[in-house]
Amino acid sequence: MSSRAVQGAVAALAWVICLLSGATGTASVQSTAARRPNVLLIMADDLSDDVGTFGHPVVRTPNLDRLAARGVRFTRAYTQFPLCSPSRVSMLTGLRPDTTRIHDLQTDFRTIHPDVITLPQVFRRAGYVSARVGKIYHYGNPGQIGTPGLDDPASWDHTVNPRGVDKDEEPMLTNFTPGRQGFGSSLAYYASPAPDEAHTDGKVATETIALLEQYRDRPFFLAAGFYRPHCPFIAPTRYFDMYPLDQVRLPPAHPRAPDIPRPAWFTNPPHWGLDEQQQRLVLRAYYASISFLDANVGRVLDALERLGLADDTIVVFVSDHGYHLGDRGQWMKQTLFERATRAPVIVAGAGVTARGASSARVVEFLDIYPTITGLAGLAAPAGLHGRSLAPLLVDPGAPWDHAALSQVRRGNATDGFMGYSVRTERWRYSEWEGGRGTELYDVEADPDELRNLAADPTHRDTVTDLQQRLRALMAQGEPPRP
Ligand SMILES: [Ca+2]
Secondary structure, eight states, X not given: OOHHHHHHHHHHHHHHHHHHTHHHHHHXXXXXXXXXXEEEEEEOSSOOSOSGGGTOSSXXXXXXXXXXXXXXXXXXXEOSSSXXXXXHHHHHHTOOHHHHXXXXXXXXXXXXXXXXXXXXXXXXXXXXEEEEEEOSXXXXXXXXXXXXXXXXXXXXXXXXXXXXXXXXXXXXXXXXOTTXXXXXXXXXXXXXXXXXXXXXXXXXXXXXXXXXHXXXXXXXXXXXXXXXXSSSEEEEHHHHHTSXXXXXOXXXXXXXXXXSOGGXXXXXXXXXXXXXXXXXXXHHHHHHHHHXXXXXXXXXXXXXXXXXXXXXXXXXXXXXXXXEESGGGOEEXXXXXXXXXXXXXXXXXXTOOSXXXXXXXXXXXXXXXXXXXXXXXXXXXXXXXXXXXXXXXXXXXXXXXXXXXXXXXESOTTTOEEEEEEEOSSEEEEEEGGGTEEXXXXXXXXXXXXXXXXXXXXXXXXXHHHHHHHHHHHHHSOOXXX
């Protein structure tokens, strides 16, 4: 048995003794809880940083605002793979997608890495109760709502898989992309008359609150996995009413520059043929879904405060990747552009001193695992690919010379190929198919990534430098299989 396993066993034994010793045991449980912070991990699905908390002029997210006031917003946080399961498995194992070898939505990572220690497992082994509500590991959304999805049973003591009225409302959807497979990849919406609490995400909040009440006297690692704003965009009507159509602005109609490699694009043909009014309706539904998510997050935050747990709990809010909303005809995820790779991260609560601040340092979703274990004072397994964000939780502008690596696959595992992209504070450099296609954007001067500078001789040194950084980060993972 490893020393870590021994520590876990000792901690577990201590709990058994606490629980068996009755009233005295309860007192010692509470004193342990006071020493060890709890963790509340809140995940959104397909949420870009188009939220008021991150500066969006229209989308209102008052509850994320109040969470951000208690912590640090990361405005340049990048997923390792802009697709649900590859991103989530990477984040929760702390390993790059070429190490996890999870590049699709079907593979169970335990079939490849039976002994990897996930983030929740670190807490479980340290004697915390570990519980999940909803989508933390991959779940077909909406297809697998109400099932465990691709869950990892070793991560949890307690799981809940809510199913709400939105599942029954799917026949009511207005679907602008009937040719795409299933509602999980559709541009489809429905303004529901059902109350918040009847929806799957309302139930995620209700069940999370119940777990907070149940485990308030124990150190806990609770993960609340929400399903919105992932499509289909079903939310209660009043959230649609927050966004009159005349307030919904489409992004500028920039053309696709011909020197951008073809694999860079995901949505073909542009907008999947939607006209501008249809695009506006989809945008409004996405915004409504965000505000509904925000309201549900707010209910959980209210409970945390009501139960007196706010000061002793580390709260991390994270999406799984970003989302295109029509820029250059792109929708959803699975590109290496800013909009699909960048997503909101907020680290708040216990142990965070720079409250209400934002950090523009480039960070990776891989950094979340060692950040949370570090804040809780627990040892992370050796070999994680990320680094703790602790210095930025004290000084959000602290020196931080790190880049982010994202990747995405085109085609399937046997005849497909990968694209890789490295992001620094100023630049994004991407390579497709082993370098057959390359892109360089000065994101500071060109935030919409319209001008590919990769072939511009005046930027040759920049390309060389970024290629080296890209290779160094890729080398952390294993090479992709041919
Ligand atoms: Ca997702």
